[in-house]
Amino acid sequence: MTGQKARQIDTIEIVIPAxxxxxxxxxxxxxxxxxxxxxxxxxxxxxxxxVDEACSNIIKHAYGKPTNQPxxxxxKICDDRFEIHLRDYGKKADxxxxxxxxxxxxxxxxxxVHFIKSVMxxxxxxxxxxxxxxxxxxxxxxxx
Amino acid sequence: xxxxxxxxxxxAILKISGDVDLYSSPQxxxxxxxxxxxxxxNLLVNLKDVSxxxxxxxxxxxxxxxxxxxxxxxxxxYHLGPAIRDVFELSRLDKVFDICETESQALNGIxxx
Numbered sequence: 001m002t003g004q005k006a007r008q009i010d011t012i013e014i015v016i017p018a019x020x021x022x023x024x025x026x027x028x029x030x031x032x033x034x035x036x037x038x039x040x041x042x043x044x045x046x047x048x049x050x051v052d053e054a055c056s057n058i059i060k061h062a063y064g065k066p067t068n069q070p071x072x073x074x075x076k077i078c079d080d081r082f083e084i085h086l087r088d089y090g091k092k093a094d095x096x097x098x099x100x101x102x103x104x105x106x107x108x109x110x111x112x113v114h115f116i117k118s119v120m121x122x123x124x125x126x127x128x129x130x131x132x133x134x135x136x137x138x139x140x141x142x143x144x
Numbered sequence: 145x146x147x148x149x150x151x152x153x154x155x156a157i158l159k160i161s162g163d164v165d166l167y168s169s170p171q172x173x174x175x176x177x178x179x180x181x182x183x184x185x186n187l188l189v190n191l192k193d194v195s196x197x198x199x200x201x202x203x204x205x206x207x208x209x210x211x212x213x214x215x216x217x218x219x220x221x222y223h224l225g226p227a228i229r230d231v232f233e234l235s236r237l238d239k240v241f242d243i244c245e246t247e248s249q250a251l252n253g254i255x256x257x
Contacts, residue, residue: 046230
C-alpha cells in the first residue's frame with residue numbers, strides 16, 4: 001500500500017435476493033455504517049440514495065424483474081472514503097448507454113443514474129466479470 | 145409504508161408515512177391514480193412522515209403532477225423533511241413542484257371540488 005492510498009479498515013459483505021422488499025436491508029446497513037463513521041447527514045443521505053438507486057437498477061435492468069438471484073454488496077470502510085462494490089449476475093450493461101437524463105425533460109423515471117452520478121465521487125462500471133456486472137461507487141468523505 | 149387519505153374543506157390530502165422506494169411506490173401510484181380518478185382535480189400530499197424517497201417515488205409524484213396539470217388542477221407537497229427536500233433539490237424538481245411548509249399554506253387558494 002502506498003502512502004497516498006487510504007488505509008482500508010474493514011470490509012462488510014451483504015447479499016440479498018434481487019427483490020425490492022429487500023432493498024431496505026442494504027439501506028439500513030449503509031445507514032449504520034455511515035453512523036459509525038460519523039458521516040454528516042447530507043453525505044449519509046446521499047450515499048444511501050446512490051446505493052439504493054444502483055441496487056434498484058440491478059433489479060430493473062440487469063435481472064429485468066424481481067428474482068432470487070443475488071445482489072452482492074461489498075462495502076469497504078476506509079478513513080477517508082466510503083466504497084461499495086455491487087455485483088450481479090444478470091444481463092451485461094452497456095456502460096456507454098448508461099446516461100443520466102436531461103433534467104429539463106419533465107417525465108416520470110430516469111432519475112436514478114442522475115442521483116448516482118451526482119452524489120458519488122467515482123462511478124465505475126467494471127466490465128471484467130464474465131457474467132453480470134460489477135459497479136464500484138466511491139464517496140470521498142470530507143474531514144471535519 | 146402507510147397511506148392515509150383525509151379531507152379538509154373537501155380537498156383530498158394524502159398522507160404518506162415510511163419509506164417510498166421501488167417496493168412501495170407502486171402502492172402510492174395506485175392510491176394517487178384512484179384519488180384523481182374520483183373527480184379530484186386537486187391533491188395535497190403530506191410528506192412529514194416520509195423517511196426516505198427514491199427516484200421511483202419522485203417519478204410517481206411527477207406523474208401525479210402531470211395528471212393534475214392536464215386537468216387544470218393543482219398538486220401541492222408539504223411538510224418535507226430535510227432528506228426528502230434534498231432529493232427534490234438534487235433532481236431540481238424543487239423548482240417544478242409547488243412545495244409548501246404547512247398544510248394551511250398548501251390549502252391556500254385551492255378550490256374544493
